[in-house]
Amino acid sequence: MNILQVKKQFGIIGNDSQLDEAINVALQVSPTDISVLIIGESGTGKESIPKLIHQNSHRKHNAYIAVNCGAIPEGTIDSELFGHEKGSFTGAHEKRKGYFEAANDGTIFLDEVGELPLSTQARLLRVLENGEFIKVGASKPLTTNVRIIAATNVNMIEAVKKGEFREDLFYRLNTVSIQMPPLRNRGKDIHLLFRKFSSDFAENYKTPPVKLTEEAVLALQNYNWPGNIRQLKNFVTQLSVTEKERLINKEVLEDLLPKNLTKTPILFKKDNKEDISERDILYKVLFDMKRELNELKAITEDLIKGKNKLDIIEADNSHVLEENDLILSDQKSIESQETLSLFDQEKILIEKCLKKHKGNRKNASSELGISERTLYRKLKEFGI
Numbered sequence: 001m002n003i004l005q006v007k008k009q010f011g012i013i014g015n016d017s018q019l020d021e022a023i024n025v026a027l028q029v030s031p032t033d034i035s036v037l038i039i040g041e042s043g044t045g046k047e048s049i050p051k052l053i054h055q056n057s058h059r060k061h062n063a064y065i066a067v068n069c070g071a072i073p074e075g076t077i078d079s080e081l082f083g084h085e086k087g088s089f090t091g092a093h094e095k096r097k098g099y100f101e102a103a104n105d106g107t108i109f110l111d112e113v114g115e116l117p118l119s120t121q122a123r124l125l126r127v128l129e130n131g132e133f134i135k136v137g138a139s140k141p142l143t144t145n146v147r148i149i150a151a152t153n154v155n156m157i158e159a160v161k162k163g164e165f166r167e168d169l170f171y172r173l174n175t176v177s178i179q180m181p182p183l184r185n186r187g188k189d190i191h192l193l194f195r196k197f198s199s200d201f202a203e204n205y206k207t208p209p210v211k212l213t214e215e216a217v218l219a220l221q222n223y224n225w226p227g228n229i230r231q232l233k234n235f236v237t238q239l240s241v242t243e244k245e246r247l248i249n250k251e252v253l254e255d256l257l258p259k260n261l262t263k264t265p266i267l268f269k270k271d272n273k274e275d276i277s278e279r280d281i282l283y284k285v286l287f288d289m290k291r292e293l294n295e296l297k298a299i300t301e302d303l304i305k306g307k308n309k310l311d312i313i314e315a316d317n318s319h320v321l322e323e324n325d326l327i328l329s330d331q332k333s334i335e336s337q338e339t340l341s342l343f344d345q346e347k348i349l350i351e352k353c354l355k356k357h358k359g360n361r362k363n364a365s366s367e368l369g370i371s372e373r374t375l376y377r378k379l380k381e382f383g384i
Helices: 003-010 019-029 048-055 075-081 116-132 158-160 167-173 189-205 213-224 228-242 250-256 278-303 308-356 361-368 370-382
Strands: 036-039 064-068 108-109 146-150 176-179
Touching: 003 019, 003 048, 019 176, 036 048, 048 075, 048 108, 048 146, 064 146, 075 116, 075 370, 116 146, 158 167, 189 213, 189 228, 213 250, 213 370, 308 361, 308 370, 361 370
Parallel strands: 036 146, 036 176, 064 108, 108 146
Antiparallel strands: none
16 A cells, blocks of 8 residues: 555545655554654544554454543552553442453554653553553552553653653653654645635535635644644634634734644643743842842841840831732732732633533643643542
């Protein structure tokens, strides 16, 4: 099967040389059983490559299971992947097969593999080394014969350096790597995809397709597209719905494109990372002022003789300190109100996004720019 046939079969749009190279490598590794790691930014279409590899392998008549590792809560991911015995934990009312057992003799695709907890990484390494795994709550190892394909948008080298991902597992998964190019590097493919998405929308909703002027096409190609193909598809849908004019000029296009966005938005940071805000800087300045005033007071007491003069200076310093304390107190009050406001805003934003996608967590997390695991944690935190 050549590259053109593959693109048609799997709905891959584009003529970029980097994209063709990724497909070519996938076709070369398909007949083997070696593990493959697909690397690329979120929204670049990494999920098409594992299907391509499976369908062109000797396992194509057996099971193909895709698992989004970032969407499964940490407390249940071992059970999902490796299965569990009856009574092994609260709620385990019966014995259950995991994905590795169900995919025996087939292919398993681990999307967002960089999100796996370290304990699960150790279990996965054992599968890669000798095909063995142990169900949760069991003591006897089982064997499985699966082809493992993984994908990530995480910088795995950095994750290994930080101790967030096992080095031995990384090299096991990375026997062959396939790099999916970001949309901004695919030149004319951007307009090609635009026309495809516009045509699909028009066909589905019986409306004329939106088109671009020549200047608008250049603006489209010069945009950074941090969300890649997924962002472009959503943008075409937005244009198709909101714009009455079917021919879009450069001014309209640039007005609707998000400004100053260089990477996929992240609404929530990991708990172990600090965010230095203007409020933190203000705190530091105020505390430094208070410390300096205390030092000034001490120096004044040593240098100035005479009770009356000292009393006056102390009163002045005390007055300044009291004002400083009042500022700090007010600032803490503002922080408390702002924190409450941010909490409420996050909750409202998530609720609206879930409502928009009719409760579909995968689509909601994609639009919010966070992993499904982070969304799941936030849902529990907000009681949604």
